[in-house]
Amino acid sequence: VEKIERQIHxxxxxxxxxxxxxxxxxxxxPKDTVEVxxxxxxxxxxRFAVKPMSA
Incomplete structure (x- = not known):
């Protein structure tokens, strides 16, 4: 029990x-320094080549 209490703490x-x-x-x-x-x-x-999964 003490071990679990220590772990929780x-x-x-x-x-x-x-x-x-x-x-x-x-x-x-500040909004003055932000560029919009x-x-x-x-x-x-x-890009990744996509292959169908086998059933």
């Missing part, structure tokens, strides 16, 4: 730490 603190770090990284950007482009541009495309 470890897991919860890890999740909380990640959430706090993400909140620090994400900060609101009318149409997005395709940067990269990939």
């Amino acid at each position: 470890k897991y919860k603190t890890r999740i909380n730490r990640k959430l706090r770090e993400e909140n620090k990284i994400i900060s609101p950007i 482009t009318a149409d997005p541009k395709i940067v990269r495309t990939k």
Whole structure:
């Protein structure tokens, strides 16, 4: 039982730490510095050969 409680505590603190770090990284950007482009541009495309699956 103690082992499971330790694991739960470890897991919860890890999740909380990640959430706090993400909140620090994400900060609101002032609208003056954001450039708005009318149409997005395709940067990269990939093609894959597709074969039918055998039954």
